[in-house]
Amino acid sequence: MGRQPCCEKNGLKRGPWTIEEDHKLMSFILNNGIQCWRTVPQLAGLLRCGKSCRLRWINYLRPDLKRGALTESEEDMIINLHSCLGNRWSKIAAHFPGRTDNEIKNHWNTRIKKKLKLLGLDPLTHKPLNHHDNCKSTTEVLNQSFSSTDEANMGVNLQNNIVFNQFPYSQGTYSPGLGIQDIKLVDISNLPTSLDGGSVNSEKTDFGNTFYKGNEELQSADYLRQWNSNPVSWRGYNHFGHGFLS
């Protein structure tokens, strides 16, 4: 006898969740808590498997989720943690209250990896790449021309000569036409980290857990109750469109 499947595949819905489904799941969990994910869809009246419900809750519906883009300081911290922990996303996410492992994993794969490569660093080892690896050396990186997207990823700006030091592994200046100059790689073992309060300078763009209903900011003690009766909106959160944002 083989293992019982987590759910019957036939007749179950897959793909993006609707507002109605979200509301059903949210209401059910807030009223009943979570005992067994396998039973949640049936009890909540959802045509989803328990696994899908669990994922939706953890990655999207949990009221303590932090909304908005990851800040520079969070990104720095991810890089530092990744150099110690590797791809253990859940361990890394544990250092970021309100952030999910999925979110951090996606951010790493789509942005940080590129950023490291552009600066001639191996995203796996966090060490400078060399010719034997068929990758750009630091010198090649310095001499290449950058697109605006590259520059955005690296924290530099085409219009101005700026010092870029947000990025913890390298420091230098960038000038239009001249490229990056005076770059130096920073020994990460000696870097102050976000963990010990010595983070690099960064803009604090933090949407945090601020909830709105109309123009009224809700206190944290109220938002679960408010959601249950009428979904509230998060600042900076527009996935559901205007219809959802009351």
Next chain:
DNA sequence: AAACGTATCAACCGCTGGGGT
């Protein structure tokens, strides 16, 4: 304006480890 390419991220899949029996 249309076509195409690229980036993003929500959601899925398969595997693993822990707890219960």
Next chain:
DNA sequence: TACCCCAGCGGTTGATACGTT
């Protein structure tokens, strides 16, 4: 000890948004 069930994890996929030509 062996087996089963489940939650959790990390890798991958695919739909969509966005940018470029």
